[in-house]
Amino acid sequence: MPLAAVIPEPNKPIELREFPAPDLEPNSAVLAVELSEVCGTDVYLQRGLLDGVPYPLIPGHVSVGRLAKIRGEMLDVEGSAFREGDRVTFLDVHRTCNACWYCLVAKATTRCPQRKVYGITYGAIDGLAGGWAEQVYLKPGTRCIRVEAEPESFMSGGCALPTALHAVERGDIAIGDTVLVLGSGPVGLNVIILALMRGALRVICIGAPKQRLDAAVELGAAAVFNFEEHDEAKRLDWLLTHGRLPDVTIEATGHPDAVVQAMRFTRDAGRVVIVGQYTDHGAVSNEAAFNPHLDLNKKHLDVRGCWGSDFSHFYRAAQLVSDPVRSEPWTRLQPKLSRFGLGQANEALSAVASGEVLKALIDPRMGI
Amino acid sequence: MPLAAVIPEPNKPIELREFPAPDLEPNSAVLAVELSEVCGTDVYLQRGLLDGVPYPLIPGHVSVGRLAKIRGEMLDVEGSAFREGDRVTFLDVHRTCNACWYCLVAKATTRCPQRKVYGITYGAIDGLAGGWAEQVYLKPGTRCIRVEAEPESFMSGGCALPTALHAVERGDIAIGDTVLVLGSGPVGLNVIILALMRGALRVICIGAPKQRLDAAVELGAAAVFNFEEHDEAKRLDWLLTHGRLPDVTIEATGHPDAVVQAMRFTRDAGRVVIVGQYTDHGAVSNEAAFNPHLDLNKKHLDVRGCWGSDFSHFYRAAQLVSDPVRSEPWTRLQPKLSRFGLGQANEALSAVASGEVLKALIDPRMGI
Amino acid sequence: MPLAAVIPEPNKPIELREFPAPDLEPNSAVLAVELSEVCGTDVYLQRGLLDGVPYPLIPGHVSVGRLAKIRGEMLDVEGSAFREGDRVTFLDVHRTCNACWYCLVAKATTRCPQRKVYGITYGAIDGLAGGWAEQVYLKPGTRCIRVEAEPESFMSGGCALPTALHAVERGDIAIGDTVLVLGSGPVGLNVIILALMRGALRVICIGAPKQRLDAAVELGAAAVFNFEEHDEAKRLDWLLTHGRLPDVTIEATGHPDAVVQAMRFTRDAGRVVIVGQYTDHGAVSNEAAFNPHLDLNKKHLDVRGCWGSDFSHFYRAAQLVSDPVRSEPWTRLQPKLSRFGLGQANEALSAVASGEVLKALIDPRMGI
């Protein structure tokens, strides 16, 4: 009976549970998990800060592993059948319906109301539906993607990679642009990689703590600034020492006030992408004082919310890490990963919450 | 000596002054003003709420009249020379430099730092540089546009027409969209006309007072709602009775909180254009409570500031009102215009400030 | 047993056949056809000019009628269940897979290789899968759309309406543009309606015969020109009498040479949409002499192929014709429709092939 790590209810420690081996429906499969990850959302999940989560729950939305068992047929996007033994990841979003107004008319599939997310809105009641487990049951309709790389390479990006890819796409970066990244967590670091890959002349980053800013520099950031040591006015001064304000700012912080700062920190007629507000942390503070005349209208800004990822972002992410040349930045991140066994999930969560690790992975192969 | 109405300094009543007849530089002209207008910005100008205004000042940025005198050559965009007697309007923005980074690299000409605006940032010291006057001196490089319509037709749109055209362009309305307009002042009414012209299935409007909402209905709004009688929660309820939230919202109100409401009132993955924040009215209030997670990121919104107009908006505006078919909505607005002589400029300002008139025009031909 | 008109094999006359009443799968329905139509593609179908057609075949891709029988559940895009008796149309494209690279990565669903089209790539072997029949069997997954209008209103647009809507969307028309439409068949006429609805200042049309050009004028075309009476050089002269060449040209002719002319007839840096080449009529002729330097590169043109329609185009089409205001142009087309019973399908085809009718409808309610 496969083991899984379970959040029994909000604010309770994670515990290990055995699950019955899944009973495969037609055109479904079992994934033998090689690696899953711990992302900021998992911290909020454990604290009960997300709506619509059916506790108890196996966390872990983005994972990689090998197809251990296939019933019927699982096809890739080229129409080729997967075989048992293939290494794959899968789009954590399931059941995007392709039948509702949002899917078919607005073509805004990340806002489809039918979508369910493995490890977030699928709970333990749905079976092995999260990645912090020896096995994941890939329900019919789950979209798998071949990964032709070591699991560590893919997980260096993890869920932050498709999220960042979507944000960079929304940022519409031109060759020669200066890009500012607010936040130096996994999404911020992936944005740095991808903004450079998209042709930015210079990418600069305001984040914390120092160790993450060091990683930013290693990944190619031209300059970094520690927000813990400098208030908004000093950050703006620092930006101006680099010339005109940035063309594009991508906010990936989790702090509401950073949204207003992102507008202020961007040059007139530039673009701002908001991808750091996945959890409700309340309203912008009085201190931030959002002034629509000065911060938005007069600046002629484009401010773009960026929610979720779709299949194309996962697919291209898998292509990038599977490519010998393009995967290079993620390879550089690999030594910075911290690996935890299923039995160490609580420690993994704490390490992510404190920011002491750059990225924590769950490796069910490590044993308990 | 031509007469002009002058704001001597902030919060002082307007007074009439005589100006020396302009001494024409090469490739300049004199416009004999037929009509100019009083827009909300003029109210703020008189109250001293705009930065960088060189009082004393002749207000009036958008005007129409006949070329009374031309020295050298004034060409239209087709390369044809204007002749004395031609009816024209002119782009109120002068000296967009076509030489700076904003003009040449960002291609964001409405943010060119060199631009000067007749009636706003040109003062009396610059001569006859505002429309509330018998004559305007059209400096070399001023872009004139032929108007093949009665002056009243063109001024039914006035400066609100190119502003609204820019906003509707930024809104990227698709045939069949539902468009919400916040605000029923001149910009809001022109947005209603143009959103329908652009193919919106339904345009609805939240504004005040009743008389302006009546005008909104007359121009084709499918439904209107008075914000003075209903708080934010009721406005949202009302919107939902019309089905899904609107695809596109265009904010044209002047109230900072309306910016946040514009986001809340728009469907997920929709577009919001902010064109109502031309004057600094301070920060969004605590009551509005801008929540970037709920109001922007999770909604996957596009929020687009819209500053100023460029030549293309003026040119197309003049084409629309000069066309027998397309001008029809503005013709319908004509009887609602209020006309004031140069000597009644203070009354005109009061009437606009109180909202008692839909649009006030200054007609120097009326005598004092 | 429901009757249907069948093309037994290429170049054979249509004959009436009885089909067994469909055996409903779960979540399928039967449509009692009120109206179907005869489009240019049906003429080519009968002549065997399309690839991949499984003769014998019931033609008729776009149809309207009432749901006579539902098994299980058929939902609209809002998630509401259809009821027996509802008037609907349906997206003629079935089985867009939402699983292949074209659907999920390129997001080019009209190029999904899995798609099947009622009345074109579904044959008689698939049952009642074409609209020239008393009933259509709506297989599971068929996307129905409520039509709140008389069937004649919807069919005035017919399949040309969503096709034209897609083309106009691709043309990216701005308010104030001049639009040239090449072709005055059903697609061309719908493009005229929709280009005006999208804000074109003037729409002009080059087509034939006279009766269709008269319809173009009635729908709002500012000027028309008969290509049968004037060669390419004269057409160009005529265009130039209207000022600068058009901003946008939408080609809807069926003649390969018109594609090159569409480029030549458009102003520099304009847009050209090619929507008239749905059947293979061979290569551009030597006479047309496509010169990539003069016709494309130096002109800095955008040339956009436009294939098929997706659900959004059908949905918005149904909204337009269901709206009391927006449906007006199609209402004006209604008296020009020619109606044929199932037993007159051969006559209907001939009338369309010769161009003697503007649009032919098949009305199975007329009896044989």
Place this chain on the structure above:
Amino acid sequence: MPLAAVIPEPNKPIELREFPAPDLEPNSAVLAVELSEVCGTDVYLQRGLLDGVPYPLIPGHVSVGRLAKIRGEMLDVEGSAFREGDRVTFLDVHRTCNACWYCLVAKATTRCPQRKVYGITYGAIDGLAGGWAEQVYLKPGTRCIRVEAEPESFMSGGCALPTALHAVERGDIAIGDTVLVLGSGPVGLNVIILALMRGALRVICIGAPKQRLDAAVELGAAAVFNFEEHDEAKRLDWLLTHGRLPDVTIEATGHPDAVVQAMRFTRDAGRVVIVGQYTDHGAVSNEAAFNPHLDLNKKHLDVRGCWGSDFSHFYRAAQLVSDPVRSEPWTRLQPKLSRFGLGQANEALSAVASGEVLKALIDPRMGI
């Protein structure tokens, strides 16, 4: 008296002439040329294949050097004054008018009818108006750009770099795309560099001769194919061995038939940029047989002509080669440059015409 190389009339050898030192107008300057270049257009110029060229003429449109003398003020886009001694390049296009319909309404400045090009449409009668000279007279309004790199670095890109930048911008390449480049001349090689810089997963190239394809590989092309050795059918086979057809094709060949092949070689719903047809080489051949149904409409392609470059392309080009990291690919090209003195201009032209050199530079410092 400065020396210059002059094409006296079409098909005559280049000869050296002395020019009077320019008499500087206000706000003009003299450039002491360090390097200019020989591009394909110069070959056609010498053969008399371009329209509107005022022979005799000093060729050389893109050049780099030091400002030897400034009269009045020459400002960069940041508003800083250039000083004598500064190293600059300049936008070869002069007098884009910012006053015509193309500049102001269509915003298609590369199609402004007023524009003049140094070394192409300015002739010897206009003075030192081409780069194959010891000095260039930079007329008032000429846009200079600071180059903080060795002249060789900038000229490794030369005029092909801004041209390629514009083409890549038009190609709208997404991270992860496969890009096909047709042509391996200077534009093709720069497209390879820039497509990778913009995030292409793989760039492949069909060109000739072998030495240029070797350079393509060195610059990062994943695969190359020699068109001289393989006909169209074999090229298509080769492309298909690399999987699906490319997402984006950029044509930079000079051969009309390549335009049709570019369409055929691109996947459905992809993008094709035509940037290789700057000279009139006549119509597409019968052999190429452009079939609008198969090659364009059914494929739902976007085909985009790309004419000229604007200031933004030159500016960003100068930034790229001035940046220590981004300039790396051009540094790699440097050893492949061939350098000719002013007295060797005929040899330089022959070497470019035959394709025996990758890129020829004119270095007036070499002496005669």
